[in-house]
Amino acid sequence: MYPQFVIRAGRPSDADQLTKLAFLSKAHWGYPKEWLDLWHADLTVTPGMIESSIVYVAETEEQIIGFWVKKLLLCIVRPSELHRRQTSQETVEGLRAIA
Numbered sequence: 001m002y003p004q005f006v007i008r009a010g011r012p013s014d015a016d017q018l019t020k021l022a023f024l025s026k027a028h029w030g031y032p033k034e035w036l037d038l039w040h041a042d043l044t045v046t047p048g049m050i051e052s053s054i055v056y057v058a059e060t061e062e063q064i065i066g067f068w069v070k071k072l073l074l075c076i077v078r079p080s081e082l083h084r085r086q087t088s089q090e091t092v093e094g095l096r097a098i099a
Helices: 012-028 033-038 047-052 085-098
Strands: 006-009 054-059 064-070
Touching: 012 033, 012 047, 012 054, 012 064
Parallel strands: none
Antiparallel strands: 006 054, 054 064
16 A cells, blocks of 8 residues: 655755655666756756745655646746836736746
């Protein structure tokens, strides 16, 4: 029987564990070290990434067993609105809310 797990919001303090898990998981599938090295930036989870993204962690009583990160990849604002702080800020906040 598999252990029970819970899903919770990721915390900045999880960053190192999530990075290790990302590399461990990719290595499990037999990817060569050269590829893992190429993917280093993409597989590295930072506290800042967790603070600025939607992150969920699955964990048992003993350890984190998986995680999910949703990042805003692109945010475009009409040039005429770029210098209107309130409009730009509201646009970004609105896009984050629906992302």
